[in-house]
Amino acid sequence: ESSNLYIGGRGEQESASGFLGCMRDVWLDSRVVVPGLGPRTAANQFNVKQGCSDWDRCRENPCQNRGRCVKTGWRSFSCECHRPYEGEHCLDEYVTARFGSEDLESHAVFTVEDNPGDSNTVSMFVRTRRSQGLLLVLSNTTSQYLRVWLEDGKVKVQINNFESLLGSETVSDGHFHLITVLVEPESLSLFMSAKSQGRIPIRSVLVQAGDAVYVGGLPDRRASLAFGGYFKGCIQDLRMNSRHLQFYPVSVPVSSYWLQSSTKVTRGCTGDDSCSVSYIYRSSITALVQSLVQFAACSGQQMTGKAGLVSVSLRSDSHIITYRGNGKIRRYLSSISIHFRTRHQNATLLHAERDSQFITISIHDGHIVLELQGEKQTSYVYIHSLDLVNDGQWHRADISMDSPVLQSSRWRIVLDERWEKPSVSFTASGDLDFLREDVDIILGGLGHDSEGNFTGCLGLVEIGGLALPYYSDMEMNQPRPQEERFLRTSGTPYFGCWGSNVCEPDPCKNGGVCEDLFDLFKCHCPSDWDGQRCEFTVDDCASNPCVHGACRSISAGFECSCDAGYTGRRCETEVDVCAHHKCSNGGTCLRGLKRYSCLCPRNTTGPFCRFPKLPVSFCGNERWNYSCFNGGNCSSVEDNCDCLPGFTGQR
Numbered sequence: 001e002s003s004n005l006y007i008g009g010r011g012e013q014e015s016a017s018g019f020l021g022c023m024r025d026v027w028l029d030s031r032v033v034v035p036g037l038g039p040r041t042a043a044n045q046f047n048v049k050q051g052c053s054d055w056d057r058c059r060e061n062p063c064q065n066r067g068r069c070v071k072t073g074w075r076s077f078s079c080e081c082h083r084p085y086e087g088e089h090c091l092d093e094y095v096t097a098r099f100g101s102e103d104l105e106s107h108a109v110f111t112v113e114d115n116p117g118d119s120n121t122v123s124m125f126v127r128t129r130r131s132q133g134l135l136l137v138l139s140n141t142t143s144q145y146l147r148v149w150l151e152d153g154k155v156k157v158q159i160n161n162f163e164s165l166l167g168s169e170t171v172s173d174g175h176f177h178l179i180t181v182l183v184e185p186e187s188l189s190l191f192m193s194a195k196s197q198g199r200i201p202i203r204s205v206l207v208q209a210g211d212a213v214y215v216g217g218l219p220d221r222r223a224s225l226a227f228g229g230y231f232k233g234c235i236q237d238l239r240m241n242s243r244h245l246q247f248y249p250v251s252v253p254v255s256s257y258w259l260q261s262s263t264k265v266t267r268g269c270t271g272d273d274s275c276s277v278s279y280i281y282r283s284s285i286t287a288l289v290q291s292l293v294q295f296a297a298c299s300g301q302q303m304t305g306k307a308g309l310v311s312v313s314l315r316s317d318s319h320i321i322t323y324r325g326n327g328k329i330r331r332y333l334s335s336i337s338i339h340f341r342t343r344h345q346n347a348t349l350l351h352a353e354r355d356s357q358f359i360t361i362s363i364h365d366g367h368i369v370l371e372l373q374g375e376k377q378t379s380y381v382y383i384h385s386l387d388l389v390n391d392g393q394w395h396r397a398d399i400s401m402d403s404p405v406l407q408s409s410r411w412r413i414v415l416d417e418r419w420e421k422p423s424v425s426f427t428a429s430g431d432l433d434f435l436r437e438d439v440d441i442i443l444g445g446l447g448h449d450s451e452g453n454f455t456g457c458l459g460l461v462e463i464g465g466l467a468l469p470y471y472s473d474m475e476m477n478q479p480r481p482q483e484e485r486f487l488r489t490s491g492t493p494y495f496g497c498w499g500s501n502v503c504e505p506d507p508c509k510n511g512g513v514c515e516d517l518f519d520l521f522k523c524h525c526p527s528d529w530d531g532q533r534c535e536f537t538v539d540d541c542a543s544n545p546c547v548h549g550a551c552r553s554i555s556a557g558f559e560c561s562c563d564a565g566y567t568g569r570r571c572e573t574e575v576d577v578c579a580h581h582k583c584s585n586g587g588t589c590l591r592g593l594k595r596y597s598c599l600c601p602r603n604t605t606g607p608f609c610r611f612p613k614l615p616v617s618f619c620g621n622e623r624w625n626y627s628c629f630n631g632g633n634c635s636s637v638e639d640n641c642d643c644l645p646g647f648t649g650q651r
């Protein structure tokens with residue numbers, strides 16, 4: 001007798017009420033019924049697949065910089081990023097623009113390209129130590145209808161040259177602050193972060209396409225001085241409503257108003273030490289670095305955890321940092337996660353050893369490599385990533401035991417959160433519990449004088465979910481000290497991520513502009529120049545101008561070295577070897593490759609037909625007495641003797 005058994009749904013193909021997930025070991029009368037295998041194969045299957053390769057992507061914390069992960073369906077997610085971050089994983093950061101570097105008077109002008117109307121929000125991150133300076137002016141052809149500047153370290157907003165509002169909190173403390181000006185038809189509000197600084201009634205202003213947005217100052221110096229002069233400090237992630245005002249493009253496409261001009265505005269936010277702990281802080285050229293989190297970190301508000309990427313630079317004078325557990329680590333250590341950025345081909349990222357046990361995470365030939373020797377009875381594990389990681393970009397390596405519940409298991413490396421593509425070891429080894437205490441955990445080298453010190457940047461490094469902090473306890477007031485901790489025992493990192501000064505001295509010749517690509521430079525050459533350092537003229541050889549010869553780029557264009565027998569600037573002309581030939585006595589010049597030869601008339605010989613050819617004719621030649629011997633007849637046709645029988649020889 002047959003009856004239907006439904007699993008994961010009610011028999012109709014209605015997805016709304018269907019089960020979403022994985023099942024295994026479903027038995028009916030001691031027989032397996034799913035997944036579609038075994039003696040009782042399901043009669044009908046809809047949207048059932050074998051295997052359970054799926055996972056909740058959000059569980060892997062794919063959103064960086066405190067971005068919020070939102071499941072957008074089966075196998076997919078999206079990140080809601082905190083400003084100033086952007087991108088799929090909130091890893092792209094808007095590039096900070098620095099104003100007034102070296103006391104230059106800098107400003108930028110954007111053009112409003114749409115008609116946003118009379119209700120507008122202007123917002124930006126501002127960092128400065130100056131108590132005055134002009135931040136932003138919105139202007140049409142007849143008036144500067146909105147001005148934002150600093151006065152006594154506070155933000156002041158003025159509208160229509162009249163109504164004005166002064167913020168209550170100081171911004172000129174060297175930290176980044178998010179400043180938001182909300183202009184509504186009848187009111188003006190000012191916010192710092194989410195905190196209101198006041199609200200006043202106004203007459204409405206209309207922002208229209210073609211209006212100008214001046215940032216950091218006005219082209220006119222005196223007009224700028226009236227509002228505290230040119231701004232000195234950094235501005236990041238400036239927006240008007242949902243439109244961006246980008247000083248430098250980021251890798252993710254964003255819709256930005258047109259940057260009409262930018263005068264003495266520089267990239268990055270290098271400059272004053274922002275950290276209360278008086279570390280050198282320098283920002284990198286690319287994104288990721290001058291994060292809000294970092295500044296918060298510098299001021300001691302936040303340190304550990306997955307919250308953000310605090311990054312440090314390891315350079316030749318600050319190679320290694322060492323750590324030890326605080327003796328209270330009880331948790332099971334079976335994973336390591338490292339964020340790093342380098343162009344090194346061979347370098348050690350992390351190393352620790354005790355007795356016969358050790359772990360080394362390194363970069364070898366550009367691949368990330370795990371070497372692990374666990375407890376005695378377990379074997380040696382070696383895994384390397386398939387992809388190269390020394391491209392100067394940020395990478396994340398998640399190294400973990402395949403089955404952390406087992407005494408010994410295979411290990412895996414997942415690169416850049418491609419969880420579906422791990423590199424798995426062939427051999428099995430134990431966990432990392434030996435790192436809990438009494439062992440030096442070394443970041444950036446092997447600890448002794450060795451090759452392979454790491455040069456580059458390190459972001460968050462976690463062992464078993466516990467961060468290796470870049471700050472020592474004294475340098476910060478942790479609001480909620482963790483019980484289990486790793487403590488920094490030696491080494492002073494540089495905060496922020498920057499590469500070496502590859503553009504100084506300028507490697508680019510002939511007016512090329514050097515771009516710093518993180519420990520790698522690129523020369524942008526003027527149109528006539530080419531080569532890695534703009535040392536060649538644009539390859540005039542590309543069009544193969546030398547017809548019969550080899551081309552060489554020279555400063556004045558190209559030069560041909562001609563094949564034998566050719567001449568001319570492009571080796572286009574055949575050399576006429578016969579032009580001045582020396583064939584005498586009517587000899588004919590014959591052209592060869594490099595030289596000519598003479599075809600001589602019958603009665604002459606020699607290379608230039610200068611010598612008479614000895615007569616070889618027997619018949620009729622007086623030198624040979626016109627005759628053959630012994631009755632031979634001279635044949636004038638054959639020019640030899642027809643001998644009588646019994647005689648031979650020429651004559």
Ligand SMILES: *[C@@H]1O[C@H](CO)[C@@H](O)[C@H](O)[C@H]1NC(C)=O
Nearest residue numbers: 140141142143145204205206
């Ligand atoms: C300039 O803006 C002000 C304030 O919105 C407005 O009153 C004035 O008409 C505008 N001028 C032009 C030419 O649009």
Ligand SMILES: *[C@@H]1O[C@H](CO)[C@@H](O)[C@H](O)[C@H]1NC(C)=O
Nearest residue numbers: 344345346347363364365366
């Ligand atoms: C890195 O190591 C490999 C193998 O040991 C070697 O062939 C290569 O030359 C090294 N690269 C550098 C830049 O030292």
Ligand SMILES: *[C@@H]1O[C@H](CO)[C@@H](O)[C@H](O)[C@H]1NC(C)=O
Nearest residue numbers: 319320445448449450451453
């Ligand atoms: C590597 O770093 C260590 C520790 O900072 C240092 O003693 C050693 O000289 C460095 N090695 C090289 C080759 O720079």
Ligand SMILES: *[C@@H]1O[C@H](CO)[C@@H](O)[C@H](O)[C@H]1NC(C)=O
Nearest residue numbers: 585601602603604611612613
């Ligand atoms: C070769 O013969 C030509 C006529 O056939 C004569 O004009 C010329 O003088 C001769 N040259 C020599 C070197 O005998």
Ligand SMILES: *[C@@H]1O[C@H](CO)[C@@H](O)[C@H](O)[C@H]1NC(C)=O
Nearest residue numbers: 622623624625626627629651
């Ligand atoms: C040519 O003939 C004369 C007289 O008969 C003789 O003396 C001479 O040797 C001969 N020459 C040759 C090359 O045979």
Ligand SMILES: *[C@@H]1O[C@H](CO)[C@@H](O)[C@H](O)[C@H]1NC(C)=O
Nearest residue numbers: 631632633634642643644645
């Ligand atoms: C040479 O010529 C004569 C007359 O023409 C002839 O009789 C004779 O047989 C010839 N001799 C030879 C060897 O051909």
